[in-house]
Amino acid sequence: MRFQPSRHHAAAATALLLLLLASLNVSAVPARSYVTQIPELLQHAPASDWQAIADDDIVVLQLSSGPVVTALAPFSAPLHTARWRSLIRSGYFSHSSIQRAQENYVVQWGENNGSRPAGDSAAALPKQTHFALTPALAERVVALNAADSYTANVGFIAGFAVGIDKARQHAWLLHCHGAVGTVQADPDSSDGGVYFYAAIGNPTRELDDKLPVVGRVIEGIERLSTLQRGLGEYGFLDEAHHVPILQTQLASEMPAQTRPRFERLRTDSGTFAALLRLRAASLRKQADADAAYPLDACSVPLPVRRVAMLPPGE
Numbered sequence: 596m597r598f599q600p601s602r603h604h605a606a607a608a609t610a611l612l613l614l615l616l617a618s619l620n621v622s623a624v625p626a627r628s629y630v631t632q633i634p635e636l637l638q639h640a641p642a643s644d645w646q647a648i649a650d651d652d653i654v655v656l657q658l659s660s661g662p663v664v665t666a667l668a669p670f671s672a673p674l675h676t677a678r679w680r681s682l683i684r685s686g687y688f689s690h691s692s693i694q695r696a697q698e699n700y701v702v703q704w705g706e707n708n709g710s711r712p713a714g715d716s717a718a719a720l721p722k723q724t725h726f727a728l729t730p731a732l733a734e735r736v737v738a739l740n741a742a743d744s745y746t747a748n749v750g751f752i753a754g755f756a757v758g759i760d761k762a763r764q765h766a767w768l769l770h771c772h773g774a775v776g777t778v779q780a781d782p783d784s785s786d787g788g789v790y791f792y793a794a795i796g797n798p799t800r801e802l803d804d805k806l807p808v809v810g811r812v813i814e815g816i817e818r819l820s821t822l823q824r825g826l827g828e829y830g831f832l833d834e835a836h837h838v839p840i841l842q843t844q845l846a847s848e849m850p851a852q853t854r855p856r857f858e859r860l861r862t863d864s865g866t867f868a869a870l871l872r873l874r875a876a877s878l879r880k881q882a883d884a885d886a887a888y889p890l891d892a893c894s895v896p897l898p899v900r901r902v903a904m905l906p907p908g909e
Contacts, residue, residue, distance in 0.1 A: 632873055636866060637898055644864035645900070646754075648857045651680065653846035654810070655855065656704070658693075658838065663793075663815035664855060665775050666899070668755055670732065671768045672723040672807040675777050678788045679809060683843050687789075693822065693838035697830025699796030702819040703778070704840060705789055720788045723807045725767035728759065732766070737862050739871075741890045745800050749892040751862035754899070755811065756892040758803055768808035770799040771893035773816045776808045795820040800893070813857060813899040860898040871895065 652667040669676045682688060688706060695703035728736070736759065738750040748759040749769070756769040768774060774794040793812050794802075812819070825832040832838075846854050860867055874895055 633870060633896060633898075636869055636873065637860070637900075640860065640864075640866040644861055644866040645858040646861050647902075648813075648859055648899075650847035650854060650856070651845060652676075652810075653855065653857065654679065654683065655842075655844045655846060655849070656815075656840050657842040657844070658818055658840060660818045661815060662855075663818050664813050664857070665793075665810045666754070666813045666857065666859070667810040668753070668768060668808070670753065671726050671755070672777075672809050674720050675723055675788060675807045676809050678720060679777070679791070680845060682789065683845055684848065688840065688843040691840045691843060693819075693832070693840065695792070695829060695831045696819075696822040696825050697796075698824045700794075700799060700830065701792040702795055702822060703790060703792040704838075705791065707837070720807075724804045725760075725765045728764045728766045733764075735863050736766075737867065737871075739890060739892050739895070741892070743892065745803055751867070751892070751895070751897070754859035754862055754897055756895065756897070767804040768811075769892060770794050770802045770808065771811070772797070773812040774799065774808050775810045775812060776802070776806045778806060793819050797893075811897075813859075814855075814901075856902045857899050858902055862897070870898075 648666050652669065654665040654667065656663040656665075667676045667679075690707045691705055692707050693702055693704040695701065697703075726732075732752060735752050736750045736757070737752075738748065738759075741749065743749045743758075746758040746760070748761060750757055750759060752766065756771050757766045758769055759766045770776070772794055776792055776794075777788055778790050778792060791809070793816065795816070822838060823832075823836065824830060825836070827833065846856070849855075860870075871890070875890055
């Protein structure tokens, strides 16, 4: 099983990489200048290197401070993402709030009164902490040749950072900053489906392959990370300080004229290969195609951009 792009993708990536790195003079990049050079790199990325995020894969939590937008990863935990969509459509989260804000760890939200949904939505779900690395998915993996403190192999699939177990041929989404997972009211449970959390700190990597990750926040994470911290156990807020979620919507359920639309940079694209080189060069101060990237997978930017909404009548 291969854990790298196809030869066609690799050739295209190499050609674009050489062109972009030459224009950006990566060999002379001083430490941390990638912060200013990446926007230029993205500005010149071909349209084919961007991929639209499906409207049904975008969840919008509306807070009084503004929206928090999550991009779902159905391939990671399909039953949990399907449960979240179903509960949103049923109006289950119409009286939900943020109930936990734990310093340097997670923010958690869910329905206010803790009641279980009815019918099939009440059934406990399997853990789904990892997913099978099928040949189709393995073909899309961009491996990161770097040491990782939590797993032997890391990389990227479809705009998400992943850990990889080659022996068992499965993978899981990493608990990077902004990762969104699901739990029950008990923070140590793992059947999930009705309570959700977003990672706002670094130690959450210890949750890798232990709780289902359903996506990542692509816009508005600052609205979660700046919330008042809870003083209760695990950072739970007392009821008087719960933060109301005014509305929970799927983008696919919103009017076309106001529906937020996003594109993610394909992680199997030439532009992303160039981005990795820029990020590595900022640490090594030179680009060396044969050296291991001295990168933490969670430190690699995974660009997402808003795209224009449909004009009225379309």
